Amino acid sequence: MSSETLNKVFIDVEIDEPAKSDIKLATELEEVCPVGIFKATEAGTEIQVPALDECVLCNLCIETAPAGSIRIIKLYEQ
């Protein structure tokens, strides 16, 4: 049986500018997310696509970022 690895089946995360380029916020997001969706780089926050479906809907990232700048999209609601 052939097998592939799929990502973004259940969850997607969107982060708007300028929050995305905020390096301090990137570090905070990396620390707060229990499943490693955010990675802090020199350019700001980078979304780790393979981790997206592990999101536990804790909303800690939403609480950490400026209001409305991060959205968690449940792809199964569409």
Place this chain on the structure above:
Amino acid sequence: MSVLLNRDTTFIVQGITGREAINLTRECLDYGSKIVGGVTPGRKGREVHGVPVFDTVAQAVENHGGPIDGSVVTVPPGFTKDAVLEAIENGIKLIVIVTERIPRGDVAQMVELADLRGARIIGPNCLGLIVPEVCKMGGIGGPAKDAAKSYEPGVIGVMSRSGGMTTEISSSLTAAGLGVSTAISIGGDAIIGSTYAELMPYFEADEQTEAIVIYTEPGGRMEAQLSEWVQENNSRLPIVAFMAGKFMDEDEMQGMSFGHAGTIVEGKEDSATEKIARLQAAGITVVERIDEIPDAVKEKIAK
């Protein structure tokens, strides 16, 4: 009334700063349990959901200003024995051990000291115990709002070698309108602090309890011990038992362990078939299907 716990029961959580312990603390506080402290060596001065953390059990007792009734122990297996002995030597009388994979020799040492000091151990490898709408000690039933769904006050005492099945069975008793007096997850290991027979006197003395349901598995002599107890003590409480793991009696499953460490079948006496016969000989109803439990209990109570 209730078994082992009441509205005023105070307890601590040893290993309170661990991931699972933090959850468990939240759940118990939400349920209304009185957690008066936590212990994690080196973390004195911190707080977990408002509960003060100490380095030693003695500090927790001192801070409380009097004896503490119980402790939930959830520390790694290599540290569990020391934590439990510390609790016992500081006057704690009811100890729930959540930790799995503790060598038998350690468990036996803890139990022997507990016996000497008049303390009682529940577990290891268990989820604790709950008196519906009164007190929850351990992760049993999960978050307070989930626990409320499965556990309503009632007349049935539940004892189970599986933590998850304690809630599964209690939920069916609640749905059937029977409710639960006290439910105890006794633990899945070969040697545990409190067996069915050792807990029976508490239920026997509890006016609220009218019948007992036990969930049991292959391995060990605990069911034989219960059968003997029932026959010797002329118990007022009818008992309904459910035996899981009958497939383990098959030839190709010999010498294998499934589910819990305690399920390893070491002699003929340990097998599901043998245990069912023994329980039935003592007048205990053994239901074939898990969903037959509530009706079997109703029938027993009606008699």
Place this chain on the structure above:
Amino acid sequence: MRFYEYEARKIVELAGIPVTKYGFCQTADEAREVAEEIDGPVVIKSQVLSGGRMKAGGVQFADTPDEAADHAATILDLEINGLMPRGVLVDPKAEVKREYYVSVVWDGTAKKPLMLFSYMGGIDIEEVAEEHPDYVGRAHISNLLPVFDFEAKQVIAATGVTGSQLNRATPILARLARLFLKYDMTLAEINPLAELNDGSFVALDAHMDMEEEAIGRQKQLLRKELKIAEDDTRDNYEPSDFERNVKAIDGADHRGVIQGKDHGFKGDLGLVIGAGGGSLTLTDAVRNQGGRPANYSEIGGNPSVAKACGLAKEVLQKDGVEKIAVMMSIVSNTRVDIVARGVIKACLELGLDPAETIAIFRIPGAWEDEGFEILDKYGVEYCDRSVSLWDAAGRAVAKIQGEAA
């Protein structure tokens, strides 16, 4: 963890219990050398983790070193109950006057170790205990106090043994009890303990079993003294690919616990089930309603999506499996939505339709509303706590049988 006889003898020796001048050999030439050194009649014993060695021809006697080498060559190639020996033990043929039985085991009811002694050695102790209970001496030992010699003496004296035999056997039983506690054994047995013609006592055969949970803290004995390799796990049987793969998936991620076994299962319905007690109950429920499970499994401790997915994929890739039943007793820690994501992802990654592949999803409890929403989206049949484990299993069986019809 079970030990070979040559290891059990070494453990006994370390505890100060006398043994014969034996040698462990892995070739016929080594056996000849040991026999030459012994310089007398010898016994050659297969070193295999199985009973019934004698009956299978795994124990032979030799008068000369050449004969010893011949027997060793034969035994080294002799399979016993499906197992090849790890070597042979070459032992001087002892001049035995009398055989005794000594052991220490756990008594789970008393929660204490139990010392046993019988002067009917070399035979099945359970039989002796049943037919002649007065031939067997027994007493519990404390877990907190040290083992005192007098405790062993009382056990032996209770069977009527006295004189120098009592005084020789006493320290042996006491030392066996101490090693049982020190090394976290679940069984420590010397059978037979032989009294030789000169009046001395030696352990002629020994059986030891160490508790799996204690292996981590017994490294000194296991790795240093006995030189047992880390990967020498000595399972009762050779793990299957399925079992190995599930174990690897479990080990790769610390979140949650999954287990899978398919030894003894040959059915067509894959089981992705949990937790400990729920899995036992569900496996029975499937079988008792005419279903044929392809495997046993356990999910617990709130695993990640990847872990649940990994288990489901392994089950789905087993030969003959077309459908899986995903069922658990009410969960409080493990999350319904996370498991739902995992099993659906497993189907999708294998190019299968979740609605067709998942016969039933019955996991009530934490985050169930979120989980049911996901299942709705993919058209998977699910049920909540109002449907019992028995009925859920029945639905899965009916579905797979409907398919076959």
